[in-house]
Amino acid sequence: MIFEMWGDNGVPADSFYQIRPECINDVPVSRFKIKPGKTLSPRKWHAAFTEEGYLDIGKILRRIYRGGIHPSIRGEVWEFLLGCYDPKSTFDEREQIRQSRRLEYARWKEECRQMFPFVGSGRYISSPVITDDGQPIQDPSVLLESNPDKGLVLVPQDNYRSSSIDARNNLEKVTDKRVIQWLLTLHQIGLDVIRTDRTLVFYEKQENLSKLWDILAVYAWLDKDVGYGQGMSDLCSPMIILLEDEADAFWCFERLMRRLRGNFKCTDRSVGVETQLSNLASITQVLDPKLHKHLEQLGGGDYLFAFRMLMVQFRREFSFCDSLYLWEMMWALEYDPDLFWMYEDARRAPTSAESSRGKVKSIRQCGKYERENMRTGAKNSETPLPISIFLAASVLKDKSSKLLHEARGLDDVVKILNDMTGNLDAKKACSGAMKLHKKYLRKAKKT
Structure with missing residues (x-):
């Protein structure tokens, strides 16, 4: 992996993840551009910490949603987004946790x-x-x-x-x-x-x-x-x-799996994402009843054609670079400042960051999607739906016309969705998901 200097406006990020020469023609070009003023830069990232190491996570979340994360700092930012560290901890406290892990x-x-x-x-x-x-x-x-x-x-x-x-x-x-x-x-x-x-x-x-x-x-x-x-x-x-460190990579993966491990709980009678597929069906029925009815008539009412999207979080639908961009936008939108303490092992000795527990969390420190759930009461009444389901709904909405006019069977549905691979716009998909989320909450409240 090659890290380049901060470039001009609109620098493509593909060069940070080198493609094998013989595969270049088979790999879609990334739509993610490094944009100074929008993308979270190393300078802005380091400026968000106090002298002791406390992080103003709210400021960072907004920047990530606007333009993603510069590839040279992506790993360390992800550690916070995934709940490996508490933004209210110091540099020393985090180093102790890192060495212990x-x-x-x-x-x-x-x-x-x-x-x-x-x-x-x-x-x-x-x-x-x-x-x-x-x-x-x-x-x-x-x-x-x-x-x-x-x-x-x-x-x-x-x-x-x-x-x-x-x-x-x-x-x-x-x-x-x-x-x-x-x-x-x-x-x-x-x-x-x-x-x-x-x-x-x-x-x-x-x-x-x-x-x-x-x-x-x-x-x-x-x-x-x-x-x-x-x-x-x-x-x-x-x-x-x-x-670079294998142990740090493990802990990042472990935190991601805490969110997604339910996707892999499969039995002879059910698949791990069955509940999410059912929720996707309900959302589509509310927001696009015509499409939902059409899919049901084709025998796709179980929405299994969206299995892969939800299972591995759109890794196959986007280019490698764009899938990373999509993930960090999703995590920034869903970010909950209590994430670290929800995941932290109770047996670890408390630090000064312990003082942040039990207090009412600042809505400013939450992601945009999380704030919306807090405002509408969805956070308190039940477990809120993950944004990935609305992302899938956004993809279906974007292809609604094509699905309605060209799909004459489930094979056609799968083909139309597979043809999107590598051609989706991560920022557009996230924006669409947020709009559908608001619209769904509004309609659900009425009913």
Whole structure:
């Protein structure tokens, strides 16, 4: 990743995320432009902190919604937007938290390495290592290493330190069901890792692919209820690119998953985003009844055609650069100053920022979408709908005419929506979502 100097008005941000030469013609050009005076610049970002380190988050949120974040500071700003740190903490307090979390991640990673030595080795796998009943799959004398350039390579076990997996390769059956389930997911993580953002130069390096695999493997072990699900690699990938330290990237991903882990809770009877799809249907029925009726007649009343949009937060509908721009606008709009304390582990020793808890939060420190929910009472009466649902509704509204006149079946609906990939305007989509949100609240209040 190349960071350039602050450029002229309208500088494209694509150059910060280099595309592999052979993929340039296949990748849509980003619509996100770095605009001095609108985009949150490094200078404006650093000026928002007091001498002690307190951050005026309200001022930052408005700037982000106006023009996004300059790529050179995107990672550190995201840490605040995702609730990793409290704006009312000091530089020293945040550094203490950062070091503590890095140590915690290192402990979890070591725990996983003891169960499977590829974790933390700079390598990753994309072949199964165990059967459903706990029997190791590999030949006792080798481990399979996935190499993106050379395919599968046999690696002698002598190259690795002794660990519990070595014993399993010597035909010792694994009996712990949780360990079996985790080991079963590792090759799927590997398969997804080598398919994630492969147009980027960044992922030509195996060390970056292994970072992504390690974080997802550790998260899958820690999240006992959800584990790993396809799509998580799309959510985690930007964190690896934006934050140099693997532990910091993990914690950013972990905070994002606290918002989205429900998307990956799937059973034989339901999918994780089923409730959101149902809400999208209700919103469309209120705001565009003609389109809703048409979709129902085509057999799409369950809105499963919007599954991918909500599952991975529009990563596939926008170019890489534009999806980051969209995410930060969404998070800025939804920002709640209590976010840090909602996520913070209760066992951590309190800091001086503790004094901010329990007080009535300033509406000025909230995102625009959050403020609207507070004003209308939606925040108090029930869990407010995430802005992503209104973003999906905005996309459908934008394509309403085309869907009504050209869609004669669900295949047509899917094709029309897939044709949008890479051609959507993130700022326009966010503006449309905000307008639909206001309109929906107004109509819902009347009924």
